[in-house]
Amino acid sequence: MPFTLIAMLRTAPSDSFRTGSLASVLETEIERLILAGTIQPGERINENQLAARFGTSRGPIREAIRALEGAGMVEAIPNRGVFVRTLSVGEVREVYDVRAALFGLAGRLMADRATSGDVETLDDFIARMEAAASALDFESYYPLNLAFHAFILDACGNATLAAEYKAFVKRLTLFRARSLVQGGGLGVSNREHREMVEAVRARDAQWAHDAHWRHVINAKNRLLAVVRAEEAAVEVPSAGGTHGDDQTSGR
């Protein structure tokens, strides 16, 4: 099974063109393993094992891992190996705050640059998400939500921003219970989506910024609330107020 894997990947239909350099293929592939949870956060990455799995030598594997390290997905400890990063609650909060800032910028740019066609597409997304939400169809809601966010990033006209935002979203997968990350009430989330689109339609940059920013901050607070409740349930029911507040100033 391992031997033909690489041959397949290098001519894979996914990226088809310019697949080049084994290392870059391996990078995506190892990232996939991490994102899928095959290699769990905190786990050590075994170079020999991966090399055997993909049927290559360790050279390209090491290069791929180094690239992932730059992306903040893994952490290398000299002579000990590289480990899949784990995000503490504090780091999750940090990432969410950065994400909020970036998404706020995306909103601002959308208000400035979105074409009427873009706004139509956004409306369409909203409608479809609303349908899925009222039908409680979680299965189709989640990918729609993802596509909605991705569309905003791609349409806002700042490729640097888009790349960075996506990298941060990926990082959130490294939080222990990543199932929670995508959580958050469908209805609430969609109400926020509607405001975002309204602000863009109105070409109000400040409003759009705030709406987009708040959307992420609210997601952060919903997540942190769940985490905190979870922790409190485990702890001895005494004075266990975790740490400081979590709203990064509500404007």
Place this chain on the structure above:
Amino acid sequence: MPFTLIAMLRTAPSDSFRTGSLASVLETEIERLILAGTIQPGERINENQLAARFGTSRGPIREAIRALEGAGMVEAIPNRGVFVRTLSVGEVREVYDVRAALFGLAGRLMADRATSGDVETLDDFIARMEAAASALDFESYYPLNLAFHAFILDACGNATLAAEYKAFVKRLTLFRARSLVQGGGLGVSNREHREMVEAVRARDAQWAHDAHWRHVINAKNRLLAVVRAEEAAVEVPSAGGTHGDDQTSGR
């Protein structure tokens, strides 16, 4: 000369502890070469040459380069080599916008979290920069300015944000005339600094965000103005209005 270089670096006084893994040393070292302009933007990076220069084999060099690729400092083209990235004017604008969003967040966080000691330190920076500015002492103003910004990032309590911001600042070095990047009237810049600190002192998160954000946006506009003037001087003096506007909505 090359043979002892690595031995020196690995026990260098700079990082002293846990220098480990040649690759990470080489990463900083190659980055230094790029930042210093020894390897110019757009130039190809020759693996053999670097290996000879540092007295190592190509393996660690390749790993270091892959890490730099992840950081957005170089760009790899399969079977052609890796090139030091060059930033177009458009990309510079993108990077500045992202920087502004990140710095705005730093300002917001400072307003929430800065200790009175932090504010004192900020005041001190302002005073020293003002002294340097009125003495027209550019040599000492620039590092102070850098340290001022670095302090804000470190004190705002979000390490993820700090790392990301610093990476973006580094990227700006890849713009052709990086001399312009640090430019911008001393006096104007310092007026903006004062407002930033005032907002933090007042614990006004929104004001602090806006002041920090505007500081970067203004720097962007100053740079773009110079670039545009430069371009206009070269072009035929006819209708040559470059491209769109540059203010990302002035609030």
Place this chain on the structure above:
DNA sequence: CCATCTGAAAGTGTCGACAATCCCGTTGAC
């Protein structure tokens, strides 16, 4: 019974060599 030493196994760090690819000046044909 616990602490310490020791050595083998596992795994990372680095190297030199070979294969594949690309670049560029040259040759040849039309």
Place this chain on the structure above:
DNA sequence: GTCAACGGGATTGTCGACACTTTCAGATGG
């Protein structure tokens, strides 16, 4: 004279092997 095929040289891509470090289990001594 221009264009296309064609090598030689340089450079990247990949591999297998060796050196060094860490880890862990078992032996040894208190």
